[in-house]
Amino acid sequence: MNKVFNRIESIIGNVITVRATGVKYNELAQITTRFGKSLAQVNKIDGDIISLQVFAGGQGVSTGDEVRFLGSEMRVSFSEDLLGRIFNGSGEPRDNGPALTDNMTTIGRPSVNPTKRILANRMLRTNIPMIDMFNTLVVSQKLPIFSISGEPYNQLLARIALQAEADVIVLGGMGLKYDDFLYFKNTLADGGALSKTVMFIHTAADPTVECMMIPDMALAVAEQFALQDKDVLVLLTDMTNFADAMKEIAITQEQVPSNRGYPGDLYSQLASRYEKAVDFANSGSVTVLGVTTMPGDDVTHPVPDNTGYITEGQYYLKGGRIEPFGSLSRLKQNVNGKTRKDHRALMDAMIRMYSAYKDTLEKKNMGFMMSRWDEKLLKYGELFEERLMDLSVNLSLEDALNVGWEILAECFEKDETGIKSELTDEFWPVK
Amino acid sequence: MTETTQNLGKVISVNGNLLSVEFSGKVSMNEICYVKVDDNALKSEVIRIRGNVAQIQVYEMTNGIKCGDTVEFTGDMLSAELGPGLLGQIFDGLQNPLPLLAEKAGWFLERGIYAGALDTERKWEFTPTAKAGDKVRAGEYVGTVPEGFFTHKIFVPFYLLDTYTVKSVAEKGEYTLKDTIAVITDEFGNEIPLTLSFKWPVKRAINCYTERLAPEETMETKVRLIDSFFPVAKGGTYCIPGPFGAGKTVLQHTTSRNADVDIVIIAACGERAGEVVETITEFPEIIDPRTDRSLMERTIIICNTSSMPVASREASVYTSVTLAEYYRQMGLNVLLLADSTSRWAQALREMSGRLEEIPGEEAFPAYLESYIAAFYERAGYVRLPDGSKGSVTIGGTVSPAGGNFEEPVTQATLKVVGAFHGLSRERSDARKYPAIDPMISWSKYGSVIDANKIDFCKEVMLHGDEIESMMKVIGEDGTSLEDFIIYLKEEMLDAVYFQQNSFDEVDANCQKDRQIYVIDKLVGILGSDFELKDRDSARTFFNRLRQKFIDWNYTVFKSDDFYKLEKEIDKLYEECGGKLTQRAQELLKVVG
Known part of the structure; x- marks a missing residue:
């Protein structure tokens, strides 16, 4: 059945064309070059001219190389054996373990019927106060971390992976620096979480086409685990690299670019990945936490911009801290009314005060006189940043709330906080 | 469709969800066809014809399609089924009821699986209003059935262009959608049987009204800033552009609950599935004070979320507005909320790119403006053949790239709408709700206040x-x-x-x-x-x-x-x- 062709018509970037018939759209092929074998995927059919994107890239491909069509789409093996394993963007092991071929499942499956979803209503604890207390993460939420290069977003992601209450963690790395890959591997191993983790890793040195496969493979595996009643946390870093890979292929194939060179379907492409986040009625769930680096800290750049329209909020990582302004969890109100009765009121009050602190800071920097109230706010702001915002702070939600009350009590009188007396009477720390 | 009339073609190229198909018979623009792949038949629409090659957009994923695959042309345009039983339903962009698809296919929206929009088994209590000998035209009705709180009129189908004579009308009683409830004859005596439902091509506006009137009555939304300062009239149009996180969807969600209209149609077009789930979960629980029934009974949801195929996202907008026009014909006030029209425009852009059309600004097709204008023009306050009045009000959100209102979709929309509710990042960051910026918004309609x-x-x-x-x-x-x-x-x-x-x-x-x-x-x-x-x-x-x-x-x-x-x-x-x-x-x- 497998058809073999020995004549490549054109090689442009990572895309080659061959003349063939009976080839299916999205089918895989194997191409044998002088550097070994690589997968390739059909991405356009025009009569008998078949375009394929070569996973290993176009470098060194010869017009006389052999192309063998495999008759199937890109698939990934799914079983418990995946846990603890590391794969590349072609689905091959990169950890010296055996290749897995059991129970192959197609990647990029259709979307979930909206009527089969249930309302997200379970909190996902991370023990990071800026998340748990101020922008609570919810099971089945899709949230990116917006960040600029150089921020410790991978460290944050690794920490969330270790501390979050998830049954299975799937890490999809796109364009990862090799150091970062090692960091994830070592951190998860040291934290004892490797045995519940599957990694699909594309490093910056690997071919571009493989980068585009990572989210689909990670999410296909996650979806299967979720259907087996597991709560799965998917970490995708960095989605901007994924978008850039798409851009590269689109330009190679002479597609009309829409915005800053990105293809017109950027939104749909990103959405079809993020929308894999789901809470299945009577079954498991998929939560997606991504990293989107913003070139030049510009939130209007097409990748963060389109992402923001798709996801349910974002964490804005800046200066090594999760900024309370700019960060948003759209689903937090689904859960933060059920945690502790002071949660919402304290959250609102502390953010309001922090906002006032920022205004005061600005006034101070402009040389205006500081009133007694301003002095209180300045003290409050510093304590807030030190005891709650700092990324190294590790506290359960309840402890974080208590710390919040302590900070307020150190800086203000009860009636200056704007919190209902019913709550201050109960929670205000006794000095 | 019988073997002899089958009109077939074969695939000669595949590019994403755009196929080129060689055909020999007659093919019309926007005709529906099915691509046979494996055991599936994938619904598609003809969007360009050149010589004996038709280019079709497939409403599904196109994996596995190869050259030489058979395509079957149906002769019909993309149509919506209009009849009793639409209210309270949750459809996809092609009017498949999603709960039925879930029964058939389980968790996922497997491709090639379709379901009829209306329940053909259900019995409806029909009351005739016309009698033998009456002269009738398209858009006039021959009887009614009760649908929840409303009296659903049974029309002479809108595609019948002449004046007809009623030959017979069924007696008062229970009928299903399959039963003939009336027979009318044209001037040559040809008999045309009528049932409780009929089909109408979604991309054509329904214009069986006698006169279009200027919108004058304010549509109450119970949002002070809107009703007092930037009001919307029944039969008018408005848009809500805003950056992400500014609360476009929340505002539409509240409007869908509070607006003083008879029927609300929510078109979730290319947005998050979670938001639709919220509506589906909440609406059946909320009691509408106007009717004392659940809100769901006056609502239709057309849901084509962002991860569903992009071509049916384009169709969903038209399906929604067709349903709105249909209920307007009964003398009702209908509100259509489209969230978000930018995703619809992006669907147009994707197809335009694959068709290799010369791109306009930001790669949107040159016809973007006229498409947007034509869509909003389907709103309106009209006088109907029986003298009653009905309205379709359209409110569309716009999601401008980077929150910058200078982009093509926002600008094209602002040209044609009657009110502009611009949301601003500053107001939403300051947690001000609604985040409508009073400094930039405007309305051409009359306020409830002096x-x-x-x-x-x-x-x-x-x-x-x-x-x-x-x-x-x-x-x-x-x-x-x-x-x-x-x-x-x-x-x-x-x-x-x-x-x-x-x-x-x-x-x-x-x-x-x-x-x-x-x-x-x-x-x-x-x-x-x-x-x-x-x-x-x-x-x-x-x-x-x-x-x-x-x-x-x-x-x-x-x-x-x-x-x-x-x-x-x-x-x-x-x-x-x-x-x-x-x-x-x-x-x-x-x-x-």
């Missing part, structure tokens, strides 16, 4: 805003007491009238009567001079007044608490020596 009072409030707003910007440079100390008070008045107007607490049952539903009542009190305050000696005392006074006013907003209209707080406000006003200016006296006299 226009002079609105103009007066807008003057205070503009003046106060000027002073605020100046104060940022020269500081409070450099601002005169007089200016400072205007600034405080503007702050108060924003806090007590522009903003609303969406979590508070009472404040979130501010009725028209209440708005008319409250605005007088507010104009009285904004238009008064006070005896205030310095900035500190001014700030304290306005803070107290503002707090009282907000508390007042939370009380039930005309309840004891309502009057009690009103008295407290008056007392505070008098304590500070409030005295109406000439201007305010005149404003309040006109109506009072």
Whole structure:
């Protein structure tokens, strides 16, 4: 059945064309070059001219190389054996373990019927106060971390992976620096979480086409685990690299670019990945936490911009801290009314005060006189940043709330906080 | 379709969801066809014809399609099925009921699986209104069935272009959609049987009305900023552009609950599935005070979320507006909420790119503007053949790239709508709800409030805003007491009238009567001079007044608490020596 062709018509970037018939759209092929074998995927059919994107890239491909069509789409093996394993963007092991071929499942499956979803209503604890207390993460939420290069977003992601209450963690790395890959591997191993983790890793040195496969493979595996009643946390870093890979292929194939060179379907492409986040009625769930680096800290750049329209909020990582302004969890109100009765009121009050602190800071920097109230706010702001915002702070939600009350009590009188007396009477720390 | 009439073609190229198909028979533009792949038949639409090659967009994923695969042309255009049983349903963009698809296919929207829009087994209580010998035309009705709270009219199908004579009408009784309920004859005596339902191509506007009227009646949304300042008329159009996170969807969600219309159609077009789940979960639980039935009974959801195939996203907008026009024909007021029209425009852009059309601005196709205009023009307030009136109001959100309103979709939309509710990042960051920016928004429709009072409030707003910007440079100390008070008045107007607490049952539903009542009190305050000696005392006074006013907003209209707080406000006003200016006296006299 497998058809073999020995004549490549054109090689442009990572895309080659061959003349063939009976080839299916999205089918895989194997191409044998002088550097070994690589997968390739059909991405356009025009009569008998078949375009394929070569996973290993176009470098060194010869017009006389052999192309063998495999008759199937890109698939990934799914079983418990995946846990603890590391794969590349072609689905091959990169950890010296055996290749897995059991129970192959197609990647990029259709979307979930909206009527089969249930309302997200379970909190996902991370023990990071800026998340748990101020922008609570919810099971089945899709949230990116917006960040600029150089921020410790991978460290944050690794920490969330270790501390979050998830049954299975799937890490999809796109364009990862090799150091970062090692960091994830070592951190998860040291934290004892490797045995519940599957990694699909594309490093910056690997071919571009493989980068585009990572989210689909990670999410296909996650979806299967979720259907087996597991709560799965998917970490995708960095989605901007994924978008850039798409851009590269689109330009190679002479597609009309829409915005800053990105293809017109950027939104749909990103959405079809993020929308894999789901809470299945009577079954498991998929939560997606991504990293989107913003070139030049510009939130209007097409990748963060389109992402923001798709996801349910974002964490804005800046200066090594999760900024309370700019960060948003759209689903937090689904859960933060059920945690502790002071949660919402304290959250609102502390953010309001922090906002006032920022205004005061600005006034101070402009040389205006500081009133007694301003002095209180300045003290409050510093304590807030030190005891709650700092990324190294590790506290359960309840402890974080208590710390919040302590900070307020150190800086203000009860009636200056704007919190209902019913709550201050109960929670205000006794000095 | 029988073997002999089958019109077949074969695939000659595949590019994403765009196929080229060679055919030999007759093919029409926008005709529906099915691509046979494996055991599936994938629904598609012809979007371009050149010689004997048709280019078709497939409403599904195109994996596995190869050259030589068979394509079957149906001869029909993409149509919506119109009949009783549409209300309360959740459809995808092609009018497949999603719960039925879930029964057939389980968790996922497997491709090639379709389901009829209406239940053909269900019996409807038919009451004839026409009798043998009556002359009828398209858009006139021959009988009615009850559908929930509404009387559903059974029309002579809109595609019948002549005048017909009723030959027979079924007696009062129970019928299914398959039964013939009337027979009409054309001038040559040909008989045409009618059933309770018929099909209509979604991309054609339904125009079986006698006259289009100017929209005049305000559609109440119970959002003060909209009803008083930037109102929408029944039969009008409006758009809500805003950056992500500014609350477009939340605003539409509240409107879908509170708007004083008969029927609401929600088109979730290329947005998050989670938001649809929220609506599906909440609406059946909420009781509509107008009908005492669940909100779901007056709602239709057309849901083509962002991860569903992009071609049916384009279709979903047309399916929605067709259903809206159909119910308008019954003399009802229908509101269509499209969230988001930008995703629809992006679907057009994707197809245009694959068709290798010459791109316009930001790669959107050159026909973007005319498509958007044609869509909004399907709204309207009309007089129907039986003399009654009905309306379709369209409200579309726009998601401009980077939150920049200078982009093509926003600009094309602003040209054709009657009201603009621009959401701003600044207001949403400051947690102000709704985040409609009063400085940039506008409306061409009439307000529930006397226009002079609105103009007066807008003057205070503009003046106060000027002073605020100046104060940022020269500081409070450099601002005169007089200016400072205007600034405080503007702050108060924003806090007590522009903003609303969406979590508070009472404040979130501010009725028209209440708005008319409250605005007088507010104009009285904004238009008064006070005896205030310095900035500190001014700030304290306005803070107290503002707090009282907000508390007042939370009380039930005309309840004891309502009057009690009103008295407290008056007392505070008098304590500070409030005295109406000439201007305010005149404003309040006109109506009072």
